[in-house]
Amino acid sequence: xxxxxxxxxxxxxxxxxxxxxxxxxxxxxxxxxxxxxxxxxxxxxxxxxxxxxxxxxxxxxxxxxxxxxxxxxxxxxxxxxxxxxxxxxxxxxxxxxxxxxxxxxxxxxxxxxxxxxxxxxxxxxxxxxxxxxxxxxxxxxxxxxxxxxxxxxxxxxxxxxxxxxxxxxxxxxxxxxxxxxxxxxxxxxxxxxxxxxxxxxxxxxxxxxxxxxxxxxxxxxxxxxxxxxxxxxxxxxxxxxxxxxxxxxxxxxx
Numbered sequence: 332x333x334x335x336x337x338x339x340x341x342x343x344x345x346x347x348x349x350x351x352x353x354x355x356x357x358x359x360x361x362x363x364x365x366x367x368x369x370x371x372x373x374x375x376x377x378x379x380x381x382x383x384x385x386x387x388x389x390x391x392x393x394x395x396x397x398x399x400x401x402x403x404x405x406x407x408x409x410x411x412x413x414x415x416x417x418x419x420x421x422x423x424x425x426x427x428x429x430x431x432x433x434x435x436x437x438x439x440x441x442x443x444x445x446x447x448x449x450x451x452x453x454x455x456x457x458x459x460x461x462x463x464x465x466x467x468x469x470x471x472x473x474x475x476x477x478x479x480x481x482x483x484x485x486x487x488x489x490x491x492x493x494x495x496x497x498x499x500x501x502x503x504x505x506x507x508x509x510x511x512x513x514x515x516x517x518x519x520x521x522x523x524x525x526x527x528x529x530x531x532x533x534x535x536x537x538x539x540x541x542x543x544x545x546x547x548x549x550x551x552x553x554x555x556x557x558x559x560x561x562x563x564x565x566x567x568x569x570x571x572x573x574x575x576x577x578x579x580x581x582x583x584x585x
Contacts, residue, residue, distance in 0.1 A: 351381040367400035388421040408434035485515035
């Protein structure tokens with residue numbers, strides 16, 4: 332330990348003379364104690380000053396994980412990306428790929444109303460990971476994260492349709508709702524978008540189309556919270572805007 336000297340100003344350790352293994356041992360101790368900022372100093376010394384050491388990819392991994400611990404998502408993403416590029420044969424390679432994407436996801440604002448543009452990149456990276464590494468132990472986590480990312484984008488798109496519909500701008504609203512149905516069928520907002528399209532038909536006096544859509548909604552989503560409201564719309568159409576006999580037969584026997 333003679334290589335460790337204290338700087339009189341601030342009491343910081345001098346690490347330049349330490350071996351890679353000694354640096355890693357102390358860095359890992361700091362990491363295990365959740366002293367992430369201090370841990371990064373030791374792991375950085377290995378990565379930048381001992382690039383030829385066999386332990387360097389492990390140090391690179393824990394450097395990235397230290398940034399995860401301190402919730403420095405942008406820095407963590409960069410370090411995981413560095414690991415994946417520089418050490419493709421490392422046992423940490425797959426985890427680095429997944430964590431790189433996870434950190435990008437974490438850096439995106441949580442509220443759907445804020446900029447979610449990076450989520451498209453997150454989704455693409457997760458889809459590629461699932462295809463490229465179907466046997467990965469991280470597959471379940473990748474699929475779960477993909478579902479969360481897709482659901483958040485679905486909600487943002489659906490909310491756009493809701494806003495346009497409330498403003499009476501029904502054609503833009505149709506486009507947004509249809510995009511949810513086409514692109515995010517596997518999310519809960521596909522049902523809400525289907526109901527939204529039916530409501531637009533009702534508000535634009537396309538009563539036969541509205542009745543068909545509300546009927547289909549009740550069939551496809553029988554447990555949805557809006558099923559009762561769909562039934563109310565159907566009753567209102569049948570009472571106030573009855574479909575002509577021929578059309579009614581087509582509705583009942585598509």
